[in-house]
Amino acid sequence: MAEIVTVERQILKKNDEIAAENRAVFRDEKLFVFNLLSSPGSGKTSLLEQTIARMFSKYKIGVIEGDVQTDLDAQRISKFDVPVIQIVTKGGCHLEANLIQNALANFDLSGLDMLIIENVGNLVCPSNYDLGEAEKVVVVSTTEGDDKPVKYPNMFRVASAMVVNKIDLVPYVEFDVAAVKKNARSINPELEMFEVSCKTGDGIDSWCGWLEQKIAQAKSGAAV
Amino acid sequence: MAEIVTVERQILKKNDEIAAENRAVFRDEKLFVFNLLSSPGSGKTSLLEQTIARMFSKYKIGVIEGDVQTDLDAQRISKFDVPVIQIVTKGGCHLEANLIQNALANFDLSGLDMLIIENVGNLVCPSNYDLGEAEKVVVVSTTEGDDKPVKYPNMFRVASAMVVNKIDLVPYVEFDVAAVKKNARSINPELEMFEVSCKTGDGIDSWCGWLEQKIAQAKSGAAV
Numbered sequence: 001m002a003e004i005v006t007v008e009r010q011i012l013k014k015n016d017e018i019a020a021e022n023r024a025v026f027r028d029e030k031l032f033v034f035n036l037l038s039s040p041g042s043g044k045t046s047l048l049e050q051t052i053a054r055m056f057s058k059y060k061i062g063v064i065e066g067d068v069q070t071d072l073d074a075q076r077i078s079k080f081d082v083p084v085i086q087i088v089t090k091g092g093c094h095l096e097a098n099l100i101q102n103a104l105a106n107f108d109l110s111g112l113d114m115l116i117i118e119n120v121g122n123l124v125c126p127s128n129y130d131l132g133e134a135e136k137v138v139v140v141s142t143t144e145g146d147d148k149p150v151k152y153p154n155m156f157r158v159a160s161a162m163v164v165n166k167i168d169l170v171p172y173v174e175f176d177v178a179a180v181k182k183n184a185r186s187i188n189p190e191l192e193m194f195e196v197s198c199k200t201g202d203g204i205d206s207w208c209g210w211l212e213q214k215i216a217q218a219k220s221g222a223a224v
Numbered sequence: 225m226a227e228i229v230t231v232e233r234q235i236l237k238k239n240d241e242i243a244a245e246n247r248a249v250f251r252d253e254k255l256f257v258f259n260l261l262s263s264p265g266s267g268k269t270s271l272l273e274q275t276i277a278r279m280f281s282k283y284k285i286g287v288i289e290g291d292v293q294t295d296l297d298a299q300r301i302s303k304f305d306v307p308v309i310q311i312v313t314k315g316g317c318h319l320e321a322n323l324i325q326n327a328l329a330n331f332d333l334s335g336l337d338m339l340i341i342e343n344v345g346n347l348v349c350p351s352n353y354d355l356g357e358a359e360k361v362v363v364v365s366t367t368e369g370d371d372k373p374v375k376y377p378n379m380f381r382v383a384s385a386m387v388v389n390k391i392d393l394v395p396y397v398e399f400d401v402a403a404v405k406k407n408a409r410s411i412n413p414e415l416e417m418f419e420v421s422c423k424t425g426d427g428i429d430s431w432c433g434w435l436e437q438k439i440a441q442a443k444s445g446a447a448v
Contacts, residue, residue: 069375093348143365148265
């Protein structure tokens with residue numbers, strides 16, 4: 001009974017050209033950059049708060065916040081003493097490389113160790129837009145269902161790491177952590193996986209350890 | 225510090241023309257059609273399961289499922305004896321009116337009382353695409369944060385009703401039901417609101433009562 005309808009994917013050539021320019025800038029600065037992606041409300045900003053709180057005494061961190069409307073996320077981050085820029089897309093459903101390039105004009109990258117780009121909450125469109133980052137990280141919350149990797153495969157295909165957030169809610173929801181990992185591995189066998197609770201702090205150390213490795217790699221000029 | 229960057233919205237003229245054709249078909253059939261929207265994992269399909277279980281002995285219901293990949297949702301719905309068509313967008317982040325028009329070619333609408341279109345999980349793009357439906361209904365889950373209406377205002381502006389799902393999880397999450405309602409009303413004062421748990425069944429009767437009113441209006445030929 002199911003009918004399959006194909007929708008053509010846009011060619012993203014111009015975006016990819018600008019992303020390559022951004023990537024060259026980041027490489028010259030030996031700066032580790034990651035692009036944080038998820039559904040609305042999975043806890044991207046909470047993860048950033050936990051991450052910055054854990055790492056900012058040791059590393060210089062900058063943040064670019066992307067939202068459809070409001071600077072609520074930038075306000076949450078600005079309580080830390082880190083530079084933060086809010087991009088408001090005014091209805092746009094994803095960040096594009098040129099928006100990042102424009103934002104960089106307002107950023108002093110010298111001396112930064114890590115730049116975090118928090119994308120618009122959307123599991124579909126942002127997966128198609130390279131911003132010049134070294135890694136894409138997808139957050140999935142235990143309240144969303146363990147079928148998300150197979151329903152939104154491109155996001156999990158392009159990501160280097162998956163952070164399973166709200167692990168403290170597992171007793172109250174129908175979510176099988178082993179199943180989400182298996183589903184994610186079926187799409188991307190290389191995916192790094194972390195289980196965290198931004199409420200209790202569980203698992204944040206392990207996640208920050210991975211970021212520290214990536215920062216060290218970028219400093220050493222290792223290919224990203 | 226925040227920089228505001230504007231991304232132009234596409235003109236959606238052709239989509240709106242086809243949506244008007246769909247709407248005329250639905251009106252001729254005196255059929256109530258609603259478009260169900262939310263983030264991934266908010267519980268759209270669970271709400272459909274509860275709704276169909278409650279209503280299918282009294283009403284003839286059809287379902288169109290939209291997903292980026294997989295027919296998992298159509299499989300869940302097909303356990304009921306209702307016609308269901310799965311549209312797979314193959315990476316497309318929203319349904320468009322022409323996809324619905326194509327799907328209708330495979331649907332016998334005569335005798336149907338209600339057609340439910342479950343959109344792709346995405347709080348941004350689907351809000352811009354009229355499919356010809358009478359009403360848009362947005363589901364927001366208590367695990368997503370009560371700031372969603374102000375962060376994704378267009379979705380709440382175009383919706384007629386908001387269903388707050390996973391109300392059973394309120395004791396375990398930081399979510400203020402009064403705040404999400406206030407935020408939603410600040411965007412759209414006319415919004416109908418329902419609090420439900422698809423796990424316990426709480427609130428489903430009230431939600432189904434609203435649907436029954438809408439079905440009766442469509443039957444009577446009231447303007448939609």
